[in-house]
Amino acid sequence: MLALLLSIAPALAVEPAEMLSDPALEARARTISRELRCVVCQNESVDDSPAEVARDIRRAVRERLVAGDTDRQVLDYMVARYGDYVLLNPPFKARTWALWLGAPLVLLLGAAGLWVASRRRAAALAPPPLSEAEQARLDALIKPRD
Structure with a gap:
């Protein structure tokens, strides 16, 4: 009803x-x-x-x-x-460009912001490279035994 x-x-x-x-x-x-x-x-x-x-x-x-x-x-x-x-x-004219382009512009800016944030987060979460001593020890551990 x-x-x-x-x-x-x-x-x-x-x-x-x-x-x-x-x-x-x-x-x-x-x-x-x-x-x-x-x-x-x-x-x-x-x-x-x-x-x-x-x-x-x-x-x-x-x-x-x-x-x-x-x-x-x-x-x-x-x-x-x-x-x-x-x-x-x-x-579509100079006085109405915001009505036409406002929403797509906000969407693009938001997508760019999310992309930058994800890149920063990925860089912050990446482990630091191994030192020479750590790499040598890893190589020794995974080296096949004859």
């Missing part, structure tokens, strides 16, 4: 009062809402988010569509208002 309730939770994000009477405009609004990130949720589209700010963004999208804006104009309006972070798939 809990799994069923959790699976329909995203469907409850868009309230019936928000929906447009024109099915074509509503479909466009839903498509645009799926491309926009809720600015207070963790990587969730405004179409799926029940947060108040997501509701405001959904309302603004519908108002812009009713006013006659194209999908691109609506997205540009949202970017102008909230920045590139509002897009679930932000463009």
